[in-house]
Amino acid sequence: MKNTAAQILTQYQLRHTACRVAILDLFLAQSFALAQADIEKNLDTEYDRVTVYRTLRSFLDKGVLHKVLDSSSTPKFALCTSTCTSQTHNHQHLHFKCEICNQTTCLDKLGVPALTLPEGYQVQEINVLVQGVCKGCATQAAV
Template identity: 55%
Template structure:
């Protein structure tokens, strides 16, 4: 299983790509660096504007899909309906990519943040239903905007 992204010494983008058996490309490194520097989830539009015009929209989509498949990032749903993406802060892999933590969206700044330490309680589904993904979004005001 790949090393965690929260190890005592944080991995670089290049190390993370190597740990997940991905080729080292400039696009992947720059996109992964962007996630590593962000403390909140990023929408595709955020990513495009931060990376600039040198990055093709389709390439960004493909890279995000690869990062999702490899367990490097996870999808964050918020009330806007468009997915955002956040760096996996614990060990995830292709076969074990579950995030049972709460997401928080601030009404003032609009940022969506993973609250890794707040777990979603286990929900017993009726017979015949199989859980594939669970999302819990709490909305309010973040500590930075509360000041």
């Protein structure tokens, strides 16, 4: 079972504010990554851009959210697994972008293929984006 917004804030020692709870609720309600504009659009209460931006930043810093790089020009965010902390973000998973609905999801169960880099290169972060058609869109197309 997923944690509630309040549990997540407590776990990461973040102060409970209405804005934080509202934003986390959005992430908990969907399975796909959200850009800041999507978040602003879907919040019931209006918060100014700076507040939303700061909230996202503190979630990133604490290991609540991670950045999802897909082929769109704006960064998106997705919930981290509970193993992330402010010290270690562990994101060795694939992201899948659907070309039909434009939604990007984390494929947590699929690890990133091991890479052997040329000597002298060090990996800091690996972003793997798979593009295609998601399950929902594929089912719809088949009907």
